[in-house]
Amino acid sequence: MATQKDVAKLSGLSQATVSLVLNDITDGLVSLKTIKKVNKAVLDLGYRPNRLARALRTSKTMTVACVIPDITNPYYPSLVRGVQVACENAGYDVIIVNTDAKRDRELHFFDLALQGRVDGLLGFFFHLDVSDFGILVEKGIPVVRLGSDLGNKFSAKIDNIHTDNISAARDLTDHMITKGHTKVSMIAGLGGPQLERVNGYKSAITNNKLVESIQLTDEFTEKGGFDATKSLFKLGASPSAIIAANDLMAIGCMRALRNLGLSIPEDVAVAGFDDIPASSLVTPSLTTVNLFQQDLGGVAARLLIERLTGEQNGPPKRQEHPYEIVQRNSA
């Protein structure tokens, strides 16, 4: 690999001058002839700046880490894409890491920043609290946390962008009620934003003086949705509408309903959350809540980059991200 030294030798200049030209610090200081000489040598040698050396010198890696539970969970790819587009536009690379929503792994990837591997972090940290983030905050490493707003319980000095899952669930439940449903059940798993969604559901049910009917399960997957729906009916519920805490569960719920000989949405209406790609592909297509994941990724990445560049240096932000009910054929 050609280095600045090689370029300097070939162009008969010093390495320092080459550096100046390459970094465009030529404010009428470097002669045009010199600049041309350098550029020619750069081309001839196929010189590429070594980013590691530059990073070591400037202590800026121009790389950020995007921390997610699992890229194979259909919620995440578009979010990741949003992050990557925003970062690329700003000249940053992205390292993506999967935590499987495990605390030790969430913490483990702090090392990326502590070892000077990346300039900042953004992503989902379900199990970390103020003291955990303290390590990074102390060292001045910016973090943008996604997911629920933990409110006052969570006073870490980092940015947080969240979706108002409570309102979203309330709206979705109201949507069912508006359509005339009076027996609305909910199925949910545990973890992530699912509890907030249950709370939003409860709130809508209470406001409308209806009766709660909630079936929990441990896994928030297609199978979880199938099982929870079966349990629901086995335990005597006979809802005319079911809200699932995410789309995978909703799709499992639909399979269970067909299995029970019920038609959708005529006998039972179904809705979910996340608007994953499969939601528009199943039959009937699934009514759900779009959380604008790609946009969320973009917003988060831009905020992180603003922190990195110093464009943004105010107090930690608590930002909310919009959602939208997508009405399709299942409800």
Add this chain to the structure above:
Amino acid sequence: MATQKDVAKLSGLSQATVSLVLNDITDGLVSLKTIKKVNKAVLDLGYRPNRLARALRTSKTMTVACVIPDITNPYYPSLVRGVQVACENAGYDVIIVNTDAKRDRELHFFDLALQGRVDGLLGFFFHLDVSDFGILVEKGIPVVRLGSDLGNKFSAKIDNIHTDNISAARDLTDHMITKGHTKVSMIAGLGGPQLERVNGYKSAITNNKLVESIQLTDEFTEKGGFDATKSLFKLGASPSAIIAANDLMAIGCMRALRNLGLSIPEDVAVAGFDDIPASSLVTPSLTTVNLFQQDLGGVAARLLIERLTGEQNGPPKRQEHPYEIVQRNSA
């Protein structure tokens, strides 16, 4: 951030000794007391090695790039996950970049390696040929190319792992024929492995002395599958089985069939390729070909890492990856 110098000062040793201890080059050379002193100082200071400095010195970044067209294409997330798991186990980080299958972007990410940002590359390069890869080969940067085996046309000295799409398509077509179908049509887009799949289909049709019926479309998406199917029938074909060049198209095909009042698989059987997550979720569930993406990612990553570590230094490999027909309810 604490450095080795700080650790040395605190423990009253030289920085070089600290480095030895930290790199575990202590083969009975360093006294136990010294080791303990260093370890204590490391803990007290919360010292973390700076990986950039190490990388600059050793010219090993312990990072690889995974180059894919688009992470939001459901074929890729599990492949990426396979890559990440394998790399993590070997102590490597992964940078994922999206090319959108555009030539200039495929080429653009060579810079990651040329700038010393990553040690090697692995991924899909649909538009690059021998001379393009030459840049990397010259510098001794390992690349593992995924996707079709270009055979003799492609003589770049890099590893290649491919799926035998021709055989897979032939097998899938035979599967339909074995089930008694004599009018089997195919719908396909352009690009990626789709043409090979068309060729496999043709081969099976010819072997069985049946008549070809192929409908091409420009986009290999759900919509593309819908449109192609509509065209197929509009142009007078009346297949009893349709093979789509990927699952998204197959799902679009199923929508079109329902739209035409045909039931699946009774009136028309449908099958696709890729076994994307949605395939098991649609109704009827889709018969398809599992390409073992996650495993493919793992194999590719391990091969790349073997090249990196020098464990593997033979001639470029041409490796084939298995596939398997997954029979579900659509055919």
Add this chain to the structure above:
DNA sequence: CTGTTAGCGCCTTCAT
């Protein structure tokens, strides 16, 4: 057993 020395490639004052 431990310390000295010499860079990896780059940026950045400070001289000239």
Add this chain to the structure above:
DNA sequence: ATGAAGGCGCTAACAG
């Protein structure tokens, strides 16, 4: 307008 010199944090000979 250009060059010399120092150092970012680390590893790796080579001495002692």
